[in-house]
Amino acid sequence: MPVTTNLTATTIFKGDDSGATRLYVTAHATHAFSSPSLAEVIAYRRKNGLPVKADSKAMQFILHNSLIPAPFTPYEDIFALGMGDRLSFNNGQPAYTCEFPYYQNLSTGQSVPSTAKLLELLCQSVKAVAPSGGALMMSSGKDSVSLALALAENGQAGSTEAFTYTDPTQPSDEASDAAVFAKKLGIRHNAISFPNDPAKVREALTHFFTHASHPSCDPTTIPYAVCLYHAGIRDTHIIDGTRNDTYMGIVPSKSYRQLCKYYEYLGGGFSGFKSLRGLVPHYSKAVKFLSTYPEVNLYKHGHFRQTETSRFFPVAINTEAFWRDLYQSHKHLDMVDMRTFIIGQYFDGCSVVLKGATVAESLNSQSVLPWASQPLASYYFNLPEEVRYNRQTLSNKVLVRQMLAEKLDYDASAIGKRIFYFDMQRFVLDNSSFIRDEIINCTLWQSSIGAEVDKYLALTARKARAAGSLIDLFMVSGWHNHSKHLRG
Numbered sequence: 001m002p003v004t005t006n007l008t009a010t011t012i013f014k015g016d017d018s019g020a021t022r023l024y025v026t027a028h029a030t031h032a033f034s035s036p037s038l039a040e041v042i043a044y045r046r047k048n049g050l051p052v053k054a055d056s057k058a059m060q061f062i063l064h065n066s067l068i069p070a071p072f073t074p075y076e077d078i079f080a081l082g083m084g085d086r087l088s089f090n091n092g093q094p095a096y097t098c099e100f101p102y103y104q105n106l107s108t109g110q111s112v113p114s115t116a117k118l119l120e121l122l123c124q125s126v127k128a129v130a131p132s133g134g135a136l137m138m139s140s141g142k143d144s145v146s147l148a149l150a151l152a153e154n155g156q157a158g159s160t161e162a163f164t165y166t167d168p169t170q171p172s173d174e175a176s177d178a179a180v181f182a183k184k185l186g187i188r189h190n191a192i193s194f195p196n197d198p199a200k201v202r203e204a205l206t207h208f209f210t211h212a213s214h215p216s217c218d219p220t221t222i223p224y225a226v227c228l229y230h231a232g233i234r235d236t237h238i239i240d241g242t243r244n245d246t247y248m249g250i251v252p253s254k255s256y257r258q259l260c261k262y263y264e265y266l267g268g269g270f271s272g273f274k275s276l277r278g279l280v281p282h283y284s285k286a287v288k289f290l291s292t293y294p295e296v297n298l299y300k301h302g303h304f305r306q307t308e309t310s311r312f313f314p315v316a317i318n319t320e321a322f323w324r325d326l327y328q329s330h331k332h333l334d335m336v337d338m339r340t341f342i343i344g345q346y347f348d349g350c351s352v353v354l355k356g357a358t359v360a361e362s363l364n365s366q367s368v369l370p371w372a373s374q375p376l377a378s379y380y381f382n383l384p385e386e387v388r389y390n391r392q393t394l395s396n397k398v399l400v401r402q403m404l405a406e407k408l409d410y411d412a413s414a415i416g417k418r419i420f421y422f423d424m425q426r427f428v429l430d431n432s433s434f435i436r437d438e439i440i441n442c443t444l445w446q447s448s449i450g451a452e453v454d455k456y457l458a459l460t461a462r463k464a465r466a467a468g469s470l471i472d473l474f475m476v477s478g479w480h481n482h483s484k485h486l487r488g
Contacts, residue, residue, distance in 0.1 A: 002035035002044075012088045015070075015081030017101045019243045019349065020129075020372035022357075023081040024073065026050070027089050038213040039361070041078055042485045051076065052488065054480060056315040059444060063304045063472050064319045065295065066217040067351040071096045074214055074479075075486075082349040083246065100345060102247045102381060103337050111382040115403035118380070119153065125373035126150040126239070133159030134237030134368075135228075136187070137356075140164075140177035140415055142400050143241030147370055149407055151239075152185035160239075163231060165223055166191045167421055174418050181408060192227040194422075202434045204229035206482060211362035215479030217472045218355035219300055223422045225359045237368050238360045242352055244371035244397075246344030247381040249389040251396050252335050260335050263293040263327075282308055283465040292323040297342045298351075301424060301468030308469070312449040336391075424467040428460045435474045442477035 005011060013025050013034055024041040025034045033044040045052050055076045058068045071079040071087055071094070079087055084100040126147060133156045138144045151160050162182045166175040175191035182189035195201060204226040228238070252260065280286050283302035291299070310316050330338060353369065360367035370376075380388065380399070389396040397412075404410035428435060436457065440450045453473075459466045480486065 002033065002037070002040050005032045005034065006030060007032050007089055009090070010088075012086055013081060015083060015085035016372075017083050018372045018374040018377050019083050019246060019344070019353065020369050022349075022354070023085075025079045025081065025087055026077055027092060027094070029092075032089065038073065038078070038080075039485055042075065042213060045078070046488060052486065054444065054486065057317050059313070059476060060306075060309065060315065060317045061319050061322075062215065062217050062476060063309050063313070063469070064306070065298050065303060066219070066300070066468075066472055067298065067346060067354075069322065069346055069350055070098070080350075082353075083345060098345065100341050102340060102344065102377075104334065104385075106381075107385070108382045109384045111379050111384075113383055113387045113399055115399060115406055118376075118399055118403050119150065119407070121373065121376040121379055122146060122150045122370060123153050125370040125376055126156070127154050128373075129368035129370055130156075130237040130239050132237070134161075134239050135233050135365075136160050136162045136239045137241065138162040138164050138178045138182060138187075138189070139241070139420075140174040140181070140418065141241070142397055142404060142410075142412055143244060143371060145178075145181050145404060145408070145410060146400060147239060147241050148181060148185050148187055149404070150370065151187065157186040160187050162187050162189045163228070163233075164189065164191050165227060165420070166193050167423070168193060169423070170421055177415060181410070184408065190231065192231050194223050194226060194427075195230060196430075198431050198434065200230060201226055201431055205434075205478060208359065208362045209478040209482035210484055211364075212358045212479060212483060213361060213485040214354060214358045215476045215483075216351075216355045216358045217475045218351045219424065219468065219471070220420055220422055221355045221359065221475065222427060222471070224355060225362065228359060228363060233365065234363050236365050238356065238363075238365050240356045240367055240369050241371060242356065243348065243369045244377075244380070246340060246348060247377040248397050248400070249336060249385075250340045250343055251389045251391060251394050252339055253394060256339070257335060259288075259296065260293075260338075262289070263296070264331070281463075282469060283459075283463055285465070292320055293327045293338075294323040294342050294346070295320070297339065298347050301471075302465040303472065304469045312445045312452050314446055424471055425460055425464040428457070428467040428470055432457050435470065438481055439473055439477045442480050444477070444480050 007030050015023050021036040023034055024038045025032055026041050026045055028048055035041050042052055053076055058072050058074050061068045070082055070085050073080045081087055084098045086097045088095045151157055164175040164178040166173055179189045208225040282305050288296045288299055356367040387399050401412045436453050439453050456470045
């Protein structure tokens with residue numbers, strides 16, 4: 001619910017520690033306005049004659065990392081708070097801290113392991129956030145299959161429709177596995193794929209840009225927005241299985257452990273050596289070795305660096321310094337805590353969850369996260385560590401695996417971990433005219449942008465990873481060109 005607050009020296013705004021929602025805050029004279037809806041905060045500023053404009057620092061962050069770290073948002077003087085985030089104002093100036101709630105030493109280990117208790121809490125959470133069912137985003141993974149199980153246990157199977165993204169070009173198609181579990185649970189299932197028609201893509205993304213309050217650059221935003229739009233999903237709850245890794249524990253792989261030692265040895269990374277960093281193309285996988293430690297946890301595709309954005313964006317901000325400082329202030333954490341904090345707080349909180357919320361907003365719907373329940377998080381987080389995850393076998397979500405094996409004969413090891421795949425290179429090449437139009441018509445960029453876009457379009461045809469940075473630029477441009485929230 002939106003709240004207007006009289007500001008005092010002791011006024012502190014707190015984010016939702018379950019991770020279910022973000023709290024947006026803006027200050028005006030002696031008052032502050034807060035709401036879980038970014039659109040409501042934007043409307044408040046406009047109603048009170050306050051400017052609503054894109055924030056230059058935020059634009060730099062999103063082009064360099066595909067996300068805007070808390071407490072910043074795409075808008076000047078609007079702040080976002082998530083897990084552990086705290087914000088106060090001193091003479092109108094914001095002061096931000098983070099009290100992250102899911103470090104290992106904060107777990108009591110006193111919860112009693114019980115698959116029945118886990119399912120009971122999950123069922124309660126599903127019923128609370130999606131009492132009438134809705135559209136379930138269902139992969140064949142543990143999280144979404146567990147939600148399907150809870151919906152069936154609640155008697156909500158008949159009011160739920162499951163959707164699985166499928167790419168016919170990929171040899172491993174999880175839609176068929178998801179369909180098996182949906183059928184077993186009595187839930188209608190649909191496999192949805194990305195349309196080949198550029199006109200349909202343009203229609204869906206223009207709709208998204210117009211209604212989205214945030215220029216989400218998570219790599220899956222495009223297929224998510226386009227497929228749900230053409231699936232006719234409107235005015236419903238979109239049930240998402242994300243947001244439990246943070247309290248269940250993110251177990252570093254063997255290769256990641258080696259990478260951590262490398263960053264520890266370097267004191268956080270080689271990012272300060274700009275001349276060395278500049279020798280490696282921004283779309284190369286090798287860039288991660290010349291980045292800061294936090295950034296390597298955020299890299300899911302190639303990103304621009306300040307070297308590239310300075311050619312077309314008039315504002316130069318060293319975003320690397322933010323991540324380097326973050327590492328220095330948290331380098332005392334052990335590997336699990338560091339990875340859980342960075343991924344949970346930044347990649348999940350400022351990208352993955354935001355993607356779902358923004359796409360749902362554009363479809364006049366609400367993204368709900370049943371796993372992000374405080375009772376559920378408190379129960380699971382306080383289980384003994386070996387029931388949460390296993391450091392030796394590098395397996396996570398031990399109790400969730402047991403629950404699914406008992407209830408659905410689900411073999412998590414056989415199904416494995418499937419990463420959502422979206423062919424960004426093919427998307428760019430198939431929709432190059434649309435992408436170019438949006439970028440060169442965006443007033444954020446300097447006149448040199450046309451030549452830069454043509455260069456990166458040609459590069460993408462040869463180097464697949466170059467597509468990622470171009471997509472970031474496209475998503476920001478489309479939002480800035482069309483968003484009703486920004487344009488008023």
